[in-house]
Structure formats: structure tokens, C-alpha cells
Amino acid sequence: MDFKTWQHVFKLDPAKEITDGHLERICKSGTDAILIGGSDNVTLDNVLHLTERVQHYQLPIVLEISTIDSVAPGFDYYFIPTVLNSDNLLWVKGLHHKAIREYGEILDWDELVPEGYCILNADCKAAKLTDAQTDLTTEDVLAYARLAEYFFRLPIFYMEYSGMFGDMELVEKVKRVLVETRLFYGGGIHSVDTARKALAFADTIVVGNIIYENIDKAIETVEAVAETAG
Numbered sequence: 308m309d310f311k312t313w314q315h316v317f318k319l320d321p322a323k324e325i326t327d328g329h330l331e332r333i334c335k336s337g338t339d340a341i342l343i344g345g346s347d348n349v350t351l352d353n354v355l356h357l358t359e360r361v362q363h364y365q366l367p368i369v370l371e372i373s374t375i376d377s378v379a380p381g382f383d384y385y386f387i388p389t390v391l392n393s394d395n396l397l398w399v400k401g402l403h404h405k406a407i408r409e410y411g412e413i414l415d416w417d418e419l420v421p422e423g424y425c426i427l428n429a430d431c432k433a434a435k436l437t438d439a440q441t442d443l444t445t446e447d448v449l450a451y452a453r454l455a456e457y458f459f460r461l462p463i464f465y466m467e468y469s470g471m472f473g474d475m476e477l478v479e480k481v482k483r484v485l486v487e488t489r490l491f492y493g494g495g496i497h498s499v500d501t502a503r504k505a506l507a508f509a510d511t512i513v514v515g516n517i518i519y520e521n522i523d524k525a526i527e528t529v530e531a532v533a534e535t536a537g
């Protein structure tokens with residue numbers, strides 16, 4: 308099990324309700340992994356509750372940390388965002404420094420995977436929370452991708468369009484400048500067609516909100532992977 312081989316992941320929001328039936332369909336869909344995370348109302352209680360339900364299924368499970376108080380044990384990986392296009396240092400390295408200062412001695416570093424976020428939808432909650440500078444040129448975004456790979460040596464560069472389908476020409480250009488760093492794309496994947504378009508350039512696609520809006524459409528996105536592999 309290695310996140311570098313994943314092409315499709317579902318992101319489940321612990322602050323949102325999901326029925327047992329829908330959760331079963333998500334976990335048995337053929338997706339590569341379940342990522343648990345959200346940008347608001349994430350608590351230790353709702354993370355523990357959702358994690359326990361997902362652990363029933365045999366697939367990799369990741370916690371994408373958004374607050375230190377909601378970190379629970381038992382995940383295969385802990386993905387840790389650093390928002391490269393925020394000028395508010397809290398979201399770039401401030402909370403990270405505080406967490407490492409407190410828990411550095413007991414952390415299992417092999418489980419921790421830093422993600423270089425580039426948030427590109429000004430209207431998404433994460434952009435507002437982190438004061439992300441989303442009015443970026445192509446050159447700006449390519450520079451963030453290179454910063455992630457060659458300066459910070461981050462294993463993941465995450466183009467985050469949460470809530471809208473992004474600019475696939477830009478995703479293609481970013482993919483061309485990355486070598487080792489994995490390109491994650493998330494935002495507005497609501498069908499096999501949008502999944503296919505994003506997967507044409509991104510290494511890994513992340514499917515989130517549609518799970519709660521149209522479960523059939525969400526499940527359908529996994530088909531794009533089978534097509535790519537075949």
C-alpha cells in the first residue's frame with residue numbers, strides 16, 4: 308500500500324452525515340483509498356465515529372489533518388496540508404511548528420505525508436480560512452509546483468479547486484513541470500467525464516462533495532480509473 312500508486316480517492320467529510328448503505332458503496336467502489344478530512348466542524352468525535360465505520364472495509368485510510376485536536380489513531384497515513392499560496396504563516400508552517408513542538412518526540416514520521424496545497428477556488432471554505440491568494444497566473448502556479456518539488460521536496464502538490472471544476476489546461480501544465488512530486492487534483496469532479504478529464508493529467512484525483520449530493524454520480528467517477536489503466 309503506497310499512496311504514490313493511487314489514482315482515485317474519495318474524501319469523506321467527518322462533519323457530514325452518510326448512511327451505512329452509501330458508505331458501503333463508496334468503500335466497495337474500487338477506489339484506491341479513503342481520505343477523511345474537511346475544513347470546518349471537524350472534531351475528534353466525528354473523526355473517530357467515521358473512522359470506525361470505514362475501518363470495517365479493507366482499504367487504505369488517511370486522515371487529512373485540519374486541526375490538531377481532531378487527530379485520531381489508526382490511520383495508514385496522515386496527510387498534512389501546507390498552503391503554499393497563503394501569506395498567513397499559520398497555515399504554511401505555524402500550526403505545524405506548534406504540533407511538532409508538542410508531539411515531535413512521539414511522531415511516527417513514516418506515516419506523515421506533507422501536501423503542498425495550491426488553493427485555486429477563491430470561494431471555497433479552505434481559501435477563506437487560510438487567506439489563500441487565488442488570483443494567480445499560470446507562471447505563479449507553475450512556480451508553486453516547482454517550489455513544492457525542488458525547494459521543499461514535498462511528495463504531493465495538491466491543486467485544490469474544492470467546489471468547482473478547475474482549469475485542465477493549467478493542470479496539464481503543472482503535470483509537465485513535476486517529476487517525483489505527485490500531482491493531486493480535487494474539485495468539482497461530478498461524473499465519469501470530469502473524472503476522466505482530470506485523470507488525463509493528474510496522478511491522483513480526489514472526489515468529495517458529490518458523495519453527499521448524488522451517490523450514483525460519485526460511484527461512477529471510479530470508472531475513469533479502469534479506463535486509464537486499460
Ligand SMILES: CC(C)=CCC/C(C)=C/CC/C(C)=C/CC/C(C)=C/CC/C(C)=C/CC/C(C)=C/CC/C(C)=C/COP(=O)(O)OP(=O)(O)O
Binds near residue numbers: 346390515516
Ligand atoms: C495526539 C497526537 C499524538 C497528535 C499528533 C498529531 C500529528 C500527527 C501531528 C503531525 C504534525 C503536524 C505537522 C501537524 C499539522 C497540524 C495542522 C493543524 C496543520 C494545518 C493544516 C492546514 C493548513 C489546514 C487548513 C485547511 C485545509 C487546507 C484543509 C484541507 C482539507 C480541505 C481543503 C478540505 C475541503 O474542505 P470542505 O470542508 O470539504 O470544503 P468545501 O466546502 O469546499 O467542500
Ligand SMILES: O=P(O)(O)OC[C@@H](O)CO
Binds near residue numbers: 318468
Ligand atoms: O469536494 P470536491 O469539489 O469534490 O473537491 C474535492 C477535494 O479536493 C476537496 O478538498
Ligand SMILES: [Mg+2]
Binds near residue numbers: 320469515516
Ligand atoms: Mg467538501
